[in-house]
Amino acid sequence: MTILVFTGIILLGAFAAGLLGSLTGLGGGVVIIPLLTLGFGVDIRYAIGSSLVAVIATSSGSAVAYVKEGFSNIRLGMFLEVATTSGAILGAFLAIYAPTHLIAITFGVILVLTTALSQVKRQDLPDPTGSALATRLKLNGTYPENGSLKAYGVHRVYGGFGMMAVAGMLSGLLGVGSGALKVIAIDNIMRVPFKVSTTTSNFMIGVTAAASAGVYLYRGYIDPGISMPVVLGVLGGAFIGSRLLAGARPAWLRIIFTVVVVFLAVEMIYNGATHRI
Amino acid sequence: MSGKKWGDKDMQLIIGNLLRGGVLLSTGIVIIGGIVYLARHGQELPEYGTFHGQPREFRTIPGIARGVWDGKGRAVIQMGILVLIATPVFRVAFSIIGYLLEKDYLYTAITLLVLAIILFSMLGGLGA
Numbered sequence: 001m002t003i004l005v006f007t008g009i010i011l012l013g014a015f016a017a018g019l020l021g022s023l024t025g026l027g028g029g030v031v032i033i034p035l036l037t038l039g040f041g042v043d044i045r046y047a048i049g050s051s052l053v054a055v056i057a058t059s060s061g062s063a064v065a066y067v068k069e070g071f072s073n074i075r076l077g078m079f080l081e082v083a084t085t086s087g088a089i090l091g092a093f094l095a096i097y098a099p100t101h102l103i104a105i106t107f108g109v110i111l112v113l114t115t116a117l118s119q120v121k122r123q124d125l126p127d128p129t130g131s132a133l134a135t136r137l138k139l140n141g142t143y144p145e146n147g148s149l150k151a152y153g154v155h156r157v158y159g160g161f162g163m164m165a166v167a168g169m170l171s172g173l174l175g176v177g178s179g180a181l182k183v184i185a186i187d188n189i190m191r192v193p194f195k196v197s198t199t200t201s202n203f204m205i206g207v208t209a210a211a212s213a214g215v216y217l218y219r220g221y222i223d224p225g226i227s228m229p230v231v232l233g234v235l236g237g238a239f240i241g242s243r244l245l246a247g248a249r250p251a252w253l254r255i256i257f258t259v260v261v262v263f264l265a266v267e268m269i270y271n272g273a274t275h276r277i
Numbered sequence: 278m279s280g281k282k283w284g285d286k287d288m289q290l291i292i293g294n295l296l297r298g299g300v301l302l303s304t305g306i307v308i309i310g311g312i313v314y315l316a317r318h319g320q321e322l323p324e325y326g327t328f329h330g331q332p333r334e335f336r337t338i339p340g341i342a343r344g345v346w347d348g349k350g351r352a353v354i355q356m357g358i359l360v361l362i363a364t365p366v367f368r369v370a371f372s373i374i375g376y377l378l379e380k381d382y383l384y385t386a387i388t389l390l391v392l393a394i395i396l397f398s399m400l401g402g403l404g405a
Contacts, residue, residue, distance in 0.1 A: 001323065002319060002322060003318050003319050003320070003321050003322065003323050004315055004319035004320065007311075007315060036325075041325070041326045043325060043326065043327060043328040045328045046325055053361060053362070056361055056364070056365060057300055057304075057361055059365070060300050060361075060364050060365055060368075061297065061300045063293050063296050063297075064290070064293035064296065064297050067289045067293045068290065070286065078369075078384060079387055081391045082387065082391055085391055085398070088398070089394065089397070092398070137383070138383070138384075206368075207368070207369060207391070207395070210365040210366050211394065211395045211398045212398065214398050215398055215399075217336055217358070217359075218336050218337065219330065219336070220330030220331035220332075220336045221331075222355070222358060223325070223331060223335075224314065224331075224335060224350075224355050224358070225318075225323065225354075226325065227307075227358055228307055228310065228314070229311075231304070231307060231358070231361070232308065232311070235300070235304060
């Protein structure tokens with residue numbers, strides 16, 4: 001297989017990952033890493049580097065639309081960035097010293113956990129008064145619902161902040177956006193409405209990933225030959241996906257995607273445990 | 278919008294559009310680099326099974342700049358990747374101005390802290 005063919009196949013795979021990621025909201029990084037390592041025998045360190053770059057691309061590309069809709073809570077996002085960026089740096093340094101098979105196993109376990117947690121249905125608890133700390137930090141906000149603005153309060157600031165540090169660390173360690181964990185922190189712990197937490201999480205992902213990308217670039221994890229098709233493919237897929245989203249019914253897509261992700265996760269754990277990665 | 282107070286959302290919309298511009302710019306650079314790289318190396322065999330790490334010229338800013346000057350496709354791709362990494366950092370930096378205009382000094386400080394952490398990572402990570 002020549003580099004030309006290799007590039008073409010990765011481009012197609014990344015396109016599919018970006019398309020499914022944007023249609024299901026699960027993110028593209030979770031498929032890119034197993035595709036490269038299991039499918040093409042690419043070293044997991046190269047896979048992490050290119051996935052992280054793709055994560056930055058999709059987050060930055062979709063940020064405008066979310067801000068326009070008025071869902072994302074910019075102050076909340078910026079405040080929590082303190083936790084995720086610190087965590088991301090720690091994760092990126094851990095990744096340099098951790099053995100690759102341990103990274104593969106961690107990756108698999110986190111995949112299974114996040115897909116399981118993303119299946120849990122929640123209901124929004126409308127509570128317009130936030131905790132004292134949240135009020136002092138001006139974290140409470142409003143979001144549009146049925147044509148009017150609805151107020152919500154933010155709770156358990158310390159718990160959400162701590163969970164965000166963990167999400168950032170995993171993002172830096174594994175090269176994924178860890179969007180699912182971010183959503184859990186904002187949505188479940190801080191009790192922010194679901195639409196606000198998903199869009200705020202997306203806003204944060206690019207900044208978190210950029211914090212660890214510098215480390216990866218200098219350590220030589222970001223290979224131009226792999227990053228090029230991965231970035232272009234994921235961006236193209238995400239772009240088309242966001243256009244299709246209005247007319248699509250993502251429910252069944254999400255089920256298929258979840259099955260695929262769990263399958264990949266198990267394979268990553270198996271290969272990690274048998275030291276094949 | 279005239280007569281309304283300068284708010285978070287106006288600033289974020291400007292920043293959002295700058296972000297989109299950054300992504301488009303980096304995509305363009307990556308495509309150009311990709312074409313040069315494939316034209317030169319397309320018929321070679323990929324070797325990614327073992328990790329060697331990138332040579333210095335593809336992982337430091339001066340190295341990448343030199344490679345671009347020499348017309349190396351891979352250096353041009355890395356340049357596009359650098360623009361991409363810089364895009365969210367730029368957003369954070371620009372938010373500081375926004376919060377200053379709003380006279381929100383608490384968030385000016387918080388955003389400065391985030392920027393400091395990222396720059397620490399880049400300078401520390403880049404071995405400076």
